Amino acid sequence: xxGLAATLGSGAMTNSMREFKDSDMFFIVGSNTTENHPVIGxxxxxxxxxxxxxxxxxxxxxxxxxxxxxxxxxxxxxxxxLINGMMNVIISEGLEDKEYIQNRTENxxxxxxxxxxxxxxxxxxITGVPADLIRKAAIEYAKADKAALLYCMGITxxxxxxxxxxxxxxxxxxxxxIGKYGAGINPLRGQSNVQGxxxxxxxxxxxxxxxxxxxxxxxxxFEELWGVENLDDKIGLTVVExxxxxxxxxxxxxxxxxxxxxLSDPNxxxxxxxxxxxxxxxxQDIMLTETAQLATVVFPAPSFxxxxxxxxxxxxxxxxxxxxxxxxxxxxxxxDITHELAKRMGYPNLSPGTPEQIFEEIRKCTPSYAGIxxxxxxxxxxxxxxxxxxxxxxxxxxxEKFVRGLALFSVCEHLEPAELPDKEYPFxxxxxxxxxxxxxxxxxxxxQVLNEKAPENYIEIHPKDATRLxxxxxxxxxxRSRRGELTVKALISNRPFKGGVFLPxxxxxxxxxxxxxxxxxxxxxxxxxxxxxxxxxxx
Amino acid sequence: xxEEALVNLTxxxxxxxxxxxTTILNAALQNGIKxxxxxxxxxxxxxxLCRVCVVEVEGMAGLQTACSVLAKKDMVVHATTERTLAVRxxxxxxxxxxxxxxxxxxxxxxxCELQDAAYMLGIETPSYPIYDKKMPxxxxxxxxxxxxxxxxxxxxxxxxxNNVVFNRVLEMGWRSNHSVxxxxxxxxxxxxxxxQCGECVQLCPVGALTEKLAIGKGRSYExxxxxxxxxxxxxxxxxxxxxxxxxxxxxxxxxxxxxxEGSLCVKxxxxxxxxxxxxxxTKPLLRKNGKLEEVSWDEALDFTASKLLEIxxxxxxxxxxxxxxxxxxxxxxxxxxxxxxxxxxxxxxDHCARL
Numbered sequence: 001x002x003g004l005a006a007t008l009g010s011g012a013m014t015n016s017m018r019e020f021k022d023s024d025m026f027f028i029v030g031s032n033t034t035e036n037h038p039v040i041g042x043x044x045x046x047x048x049x050x051x052x053x054x055x056x057x058x059x060x061x062x063x064x065x066x067x068x069x070x071x072x073x074x075x076x077x078x079x080x081x082l083i084n085g086m087m088n089v090i091i092s093e094g095l096e097d098k099e100y101i102q103n104r105t106e107n108x109x110x111x112x113x114x115x116x117x118x119x120x121x122x123x124x125x126i127t128g129v130p131a132d133l134i135r136k137a138a139i140e141y142a143k144a145d146k147a148a149l150l151y152c153m154g155i156t157x158x159x160x161x162x163x164x165x166x167x168x169x170x171x172x173x174x175x176x177x178i179g180k181y182g183a184g185i186n187p188l189r190g191q192s193n194v195q196g197x198x199x200x201x202x203x204x205x206x207x208x209x210x211x212x213x214x215x216x217x218x219x220x221x222f223e224e225l226w227g228v229e230n231l232d233d234k235i236g237l238t239v240v241e242x243x244x245x246x247x248x249x250x251x252x253x254x255x256x257x258x259x260x261x262x263l264s265d266p267n268x269x270x271x272x273x274x275x276x277x278x279x280x281x282x283x284q285d286i287m288l289t290e291t292a293q294l295a296t297v298v299f300p301a302p303s304f305x306x307x308x309x310x311x312x313x314x315x316x317x318x319x320x321x322x323x324x325x326x327x328x329x330x331x332x333x334x335x336d337i338t339h340e341l342a343k344r345m346g347y348p349n350l351s352p353g354t355p356e357q358i359f360e361e362i363r364k365c366t367p368s369y370a371g372i373x374x375x376x377x378x379x380x381x382x383x384x385x386x387x388x389x390x391x392x393x394x395x396x397x398x399x400e401k402f403v404r405g406l407a408l409f410s411v412c413e414h415l416e417p418a419e420l421p422d423k424e425y426p427f428x429x430x431x432x433x434x435x436x437x438x439x440x441x442x443x444x445x446x447x448q449v450l451n452e453k454a455p456e457n458y459i460e461i462h463p464k465d466a467t468r469l470x471x472x473x474x475x476x477x478x479x480r481s482r483r484g485e486l487t488v489k490a491l492i493s494n495r496p497f498k499g500g501v502f503l504p505x506x507x508x509x510x511x512x513x514x515x516x517x518x519x520x521x522x523x524x525x526x527x528x529x530x531x532x533x534x535x536x537x538x539x
Numbered sequence: 540x541x542e543e544a545l546v547n548l549t550x551x552x553x554x555x556x557x558x559x560x561t562t563i564l565n566a567a568l569q570n571g572i573k574x575x576x577x578x579x580x581x582x583x584x585x586x587x588l589c590r591v592c593v594v595e596v597e598g599m600a601g602l603q604t605a606c607s608v609l610a611k612k613d614m615v616v617h618a619t620t621e622r623t624l625a626v627r628x629x630x631x632x633x634x635x636x637x638x639x640x641x642x643x644x645x646x647x648x649x650x651c652e653l654q655d656a657a658y659m660l661g662i663e664t665p666s667y668p669i670y671d672k673k674m675p676x677x678x679x680x681x682x683x684x685x686x687x688x689x690x691x692x693x694x695x696x697x698x699x700x701n702n703v704v705f706n707r708v709l710e711m712g713w714r715s716n717h718s719v720x721x722x723x724x725x726x727x728x729x730x731x732x733x734x735q736c737g738e739c740v741q742l743c744p745v746g747a748l749t750e751k752l753a754i755g756k757g758r759s760y761e762x763x764x765x766x767x768x769x770x771x772x773x774x775x776x777x778x779x780x781x782x783x784x785x786x787x788x789x790x791x792x793x794x795x796x797x798x799x800e801g802s803l804c805v806k807x808x809x810x811x812x813x814x815x816x817x818x819x820x821t822k823p824l825l826r827k828n829g830k831l832e833e834v835s836w837d838e839a840l841d842f843t844a845s846k847l848l849e850i851x852x853x854x855x856x857x858x859x860x861x862x863x864x865x866x867x868x869x870x871x872x873x874x875x876x877x878x879x880x881x882x883x884x885x886x887x888x889d890h891c892a893r894l
Contacts, residue, residue: 017798037772041705190865192865193864197865200863200869201876202864202865202888203890203892208873213880226877228881228884232856232880232886234886235886239889242860252850252858253850253858256861257862257875286814287818288831293831296825297843298823299823301820303819304814306814309868310870311869314772314773315775315798317775320766321868322765324787330822330836338878341840341843351874380777438771438806443810444813446816449752449805
């Protein structure tokens with residue numbers, strides 16, 4: 001999101017998902033769309049059936065490769081070089097959108113100078129993708145009318161994550177594909193309300209609607225609304241940083257609502273150790289997750305079916321969640337639990353009452369949500385920005401003008417991943433999701449159908465590597481990294497490349513994050529889940 | 540659609556106007572004129588297979604299928620005549636006599652388009668002898684049951700699988716009276732490449748494709764329905780939960796003007812039973828002598844609040860941090876970050892967007 005916000009002025013998906021049915025061209029990079037966002041996968045395939053073209057850039061042979069016009073199998077962590085190579089072709093062939101660049105962007109010359117350094121010979125050497133394939137794909141991409149770019153964690157979960165995103169922005173600006181129906185730059189959000197959690201200020205540097213905590217006028221506004229003084233003016237600690245601080249004894253208490261960092265965060269041994277170092281660890285969840293088992297105090301929370309409220313989807317559409325059943329036992333609403341804590345700490349007015357009343361307070365301080373009301377949401381969702389009640393909502397961002405004014409071309413240089421394979425750890429490990437499980441499986445792991453379809457973990461190994469190590473399908477293997485080890489069943493598969501392995505991270509009994517590295521992108525602070533060096537051993 | 544693109548026509552003496560390109564069937568349905576139809580569905584398009592929607596059109600010879608003929612200027616349509624009703628009756632009676640269409644224990648009783656058509660046409664029992672195919676059920680997959688004896692071969696499931704979700708699993712296999720929907724090259728569904736998205740179940744007009752886990756849990760008319768948003772990925776599919784006895788029995792995607800247009804994936808359609816899991820937390824827990832023990836809300840809240848105050852006073856606000864949630868609502872996230880900022884006085888509040 002940091003990459004999008006810096007270059008365009010808004011860190012969200014620019015277009016609406018149903019537009020993809022009418023796109024002419026797709027560039028899907030670092031997104032296993034059909035497994036992780038299946039319904040968007042349906043729309044992509046509907047467009048392909050009507051004649052649209054598809055470029056997939058992924059080290060792994062995901063299902064969409066079968067439907068792709070071009071498959072660029074880049075080496076893990078070489079996306080910037082690959083995109084720069086494609087843009088080099090587009091500029092050299094004179095296929096860039098000159099009018100769009102002239103009227104709507106800035107910093108083009110510096111960007112161009114850098115891209116021209118990435119000739120295809122160099123790019124082929126870095127990425128492993130044949131130069132001719134890059135050239136053909138780039139030319140066809142630049143010639144398309146409505147080219148939609150879809151990306152996901154395969155782009156962001158690298159130490160170069162922010163620059164990876166900026167590279168993708170460069171490509172869409174160069175081809176004039178932002179602010180247009182059926183095109184755009186589209187990060188696919190992985191959870192039901194990642195977008196909303198960001199919009200609501202669940203981030204270390206911003207209040208709701210991305211208003212910076214470092215701005216005194218903004219702080220004053222929130223101090224008045226909340227009836228408090230001296231709001232913190234410093235940027236806070238991000239998820240990985242707060243556990244590091246706990247490890248060092250600087251953070252003494254952590255309060256977690258509905259997250260499971262012991263499974264979801266990189267280098268879990270380190271997270272567990274940090275938690276043990278805390279004086280107070282509060283977990284609020286629907287299940288006794290691996291994280292909750294370590295808590296000082298656990299608050300039972302309602303599931304989605306037991307609450308009223310709103311969530312914001314990946315297309316910025318604010319939609320209702322409605323209570324369908326009563327929660328079990330003594331479960332209390334999340335906002336009510338937090339409110340009760342605040343009351344006991346001398347702040348009696350944290351929550352104004354019902355979810356609708358809370359939403360009314362949100363509207364007062366969140367300009368992009370100001371025009372949305374529960375009444376309007378009865379007739380379907382509304383896409384922000386929606387500044388007033390007469391505004392229909394915004395399907396496509398940056399249509400006439402970028403939120404930032406002019407869009408910014410960025411200079412992005414290739415940088416090797418933090419940890420590369422070597423003699424001791426010869427394989428590249430990527431972690432990710434599968435269709436039938438979700439995140440740390442605290443929801444999907446308690447579903448009968450999903451568990452029947454995907455009961456246990458596996459590691460995907462290329463047949464040639466399996467033969468060399470004398471590993472048969474279904475056998476248990478030991479996987480080791482510098483940070484931890486686990487045993488898991490081997491799945492011999494043509495999906496990973498030779499020398500690469502893929503491990504789903506949903507399963508607690510072979511938790512992928514025992515192995516992953518906590519190297520972070522310096523700006524977005526996202527860990528590099530897609531590249532870690534591991535060794536595989538037959539047991 | 541602009542004004543000049545409208546066409547005026549008459550159906551059953553009712554003068555109506557619809558956008559150009561509208562079929563007679565949709566023109567009638569949009570204007571409250573009921574025409575039974577079994578193979579047409581807005582997502583799979585016209586099929587002209589079942590022929591239950593036949594109408595008479597002045598100037599056109601023979602009966603026309605309303606789902607395939609476009610409304611034209613000054614067209615005069617007679618949807619409900621002795622002739623059309625007789626033909627519809629015959630077709631529905633033939634369908635009812637072919638296979639096992641007994642509503643008593645059918646999961647779709649009260650939510651079946653064949654049953655509705657029979658009711659509309661006043662058919663209690665078909666005039667033809669019933670041919671019970673006695674074909675085996677396919678119960679091999681975890682989420683879906685296929686009963687070929689109830690199948691009316693409308694092709695909706697096949698079109699949905701191949702043209703809407705593109706899983707390309709279902710096809711019509713074998714010939715004539717032996718025709719049956721097959722998976723891949725006639726594999727049991729559980730061994731096929733089917734990913735259990737359930738698009739076929741939602742499109743099925745009868746009880747041929749049903750949700751396995753919903754069997755015996757209640758009739759459609761006993762269910763409360765609640766529209767909500769799927770709790771899994773960021774697509775935010777709109778879904779209708781069918782609830783009985785405080786349990787989610789089945790899930791339909793909300794069709795029409797929603798981001799998912801009625802489609803769901805396996806997680807949304809079949810993965811919501813976690814809410815009724817015995818593993819759910821039901822009481823506050825507090826660690827005492829190294830073990831988590833059930834306590835009252837007051838004890839848990841009092842302990843936590845005083846401990847937070849103690850840490851804040853001793854080490855400062857910066858010694859406290861919080862993680863809000865991408866699985867919680869906007870309202871819950873807003874309140875949580877407000878708590879961290881206004882009460883604890885720290886910006887140490889983040890969530891898993893980075894993970």
